Amino acid sequence: MSEHRLRIDPAGTPRATVLIVPPLFEEANRTRRTLVLAMRALSAEGSAAVLSDLPGQNESLVPLVEVNLDRWQDALAEVVSGIDGPTIIASFRGGALIDHKAKAKAWWRLAPVGGASLLRTLMRARVSADREAGVASSLESLQDEAKTAPLLLAGNRLSPAMIAQLGASEAQVVEPLRSVGLGADGIVGTPLWLRAEPGEDAAMAAAIAADISAWSKTCGIS
Amino acid sequence: MGSGIEGICPFRVEERKLTDNSSVDATLRALLADVLGLGEDRAAALTEDSGLFGELPEFDSMAVATVLTEMEDRLGILIDDDEIDGEIFETYGNLLAFSLRKVTD
Numbered sequence: 001m002s003e004h005r006l007r008i009d010p011a012g013t014p015r016a017t018v019l020i021v022p023p024l025f026e027e028a029n030r031t032r033r034t035l036v037l038a039m040r041a042l043s044a045e046g047s048a049a050v051l052s053d054l055p056g057q058n059e060s061l062v063p064l065v066e067v068n069l070d071r072w073q074d075a076l077a078e079v080v081s082g083i084d085g086p087t088i089i090a091s092f093r094g095g096a097l098i099d100h101k102a103k104a105k106a107w108w109r110l111a112p113v114g115g116a117s118l119l120r121t122l123m124r125a126r127v128s129a130d131r132e133a134g135v136a137s138s139l140e141s142l143q144d145e146a147k148t149a150p151l152l153l154a155g156n157r158l159s160p161a162m163i164a165q166l167g168a169s170e171a172q173v174v175e176p177l178r179s180v181g182l183g184a185d186g187i188v189g190t191p192l193w194l195r196a197e198p199g200e201d202a203a204m205a206a207a208i209a210a211d212i213s214a215w216s217k218t219c220g221i222s
Numbered sequence: 223m224g225s226g227i228e229g230i231c232p233f234r235v236e237e238r239k240l241t242d243n244s245s246v247d248a249t250l251r252a253l254l255a256d257v258l259g260l261g262e263d264r265a266a267a268l269t270e271d272s273g274l275f276g277e278l279p280e281f282d283s284m285a286v287a288t289v290l291t292e293m294e295d296r297l298g299i300l301i302d303d304d305e306i307d308g309e310i311f312e313t314y315g316n317l318l319a320f321s322l323r324k325v326t327d
Binding site for chain 2 (some may be wrong): 026033117120121122123124125128129130132138139140154157190191194195198199
């Protein structure tokens with residue numbers, strides 16, 4: 001099933017297509033606006049930019065409980081195989097956990113994070129919400145529960161397979177790769193993906209687009 | 223985004239302690255600014271008595287979870303479930319005291 005796709009084209013023939021792989025779960029909502037601003041900046045610099053819904057997220061008709069990281073990796077590989085011309089994958093945070101199966105010309109990652117850390121935060125949110133509701137739960141009790149049944153974590157119903165994969169997932173080696181963090185020697189901006197309420201950062205979006213464009217040119221994509 | 227912990231070499235033990243305390247304080251303020259979107263001014267204006275959970279509307283259960291994971295990453299500590307009670311997030315002073323205790327553990 002084809003998922004909803006946001007595509008922003010440049011004025012002429014695109015020199016390349018940048019596939020944006022957003023952070024996972026709630027972090028995707030917090031960063032979406034800034035990522036789309038970066039897509040606009042990329043198109044202004046001559047690239048096409050694509051942001052595809054992952055199965056089970058946003059406009060997808062697939063129930064989230066039916067997906068796992070493997071399926072997301074396959075879905076991204078399929079998106080890339082349908083793109084004409086060279087594709088650069090730009091992944092953010094947990095997006096870096098699912099970007100390696102796709103056949104891209106180059107990879108760019110911002111602030112990649114391990115799956116265990118994402119899972120720990122999701123589980124903690126559940127423990128904290130349970131506590132407010134007067135229910136006793138712990139990271140251990142949730143881990144046990146997740147072995148046999150789906151778990152509702154911060155609004156996401158995740159299957160045992162998804163939880164097991166997340167807990168063990170690390171960003172995989174890809175080539176060529178530019179991996180950057182936030183800060184003076186990377187992208188200047190704020191970690192919007194942590195923000196309790198969604199924000200936006202136009203300067204950061206411009207910096208992201210400029211860095212991706214400059215890096216892809218050094219990879220011979222022009 | 224640095225950890226806020228600078229690699230300086232102090233002359234005396236007391237001075238080093240002070241540096242550690244103030245760098246934990248700076249790290250914690252930066253972290254709350256990042257998660258709660260406080261902005262530098264509001265983060266700098268937090269005092270020991272400033273209320274957090276229940277006081278700041280942005281501070282919901284997801285924000286608590288995010289703060290805990292970021293504290294682990296940025297302060298290099300591990301936080302167990304049973305160490306967390308409501309009091310830690312009551313005020314900035316409580317959260318700072320908890321962090322300093324964990325860092326020196």
